Amino acid sequence: IVDGRVEGVMGMFARFPLTQTTFEEIGGIAQAVALVIMRQRVEQALRTSEQRFRGYFESSQIGMTVTHPEKGWLEVNS
Numbered sequence: 001i002v003d004g005r006v007e008g009v010m011g012m013f014a015r016f017p018l019t020q021t022t023f024e025e026i027g028g029i030a031q032a033v034a035l036v037i038m039r040q041r042v043e044q045a046l047r048t049s050e051q052r053f054r055g056y057f058e059s060s061q062i063g064m065t066v067t068h069p070e071k072g073w074l075e076v077n078s
Helices: 020-059
Strands: 065-068 072-076
Touching: none
Parallel strands: none
Antiparallel strands: 065 072
């Protein structure tokens, strides 16, 4: 569970009784896996957003620029 949302389900089989420590370790592993899944989703959303912006920027019929306060103009569309 990350931020109150279930990110996935992890199952396991044990050949011995599990202790509280073992459950806590498993919980830590599950949390780490959930964070990796969440990071992958966020990275994919960022790639999608960047592609959408690039498409709007490059196909716009009006002039657009990307500027930086110290570096000046970074990009100008055609």
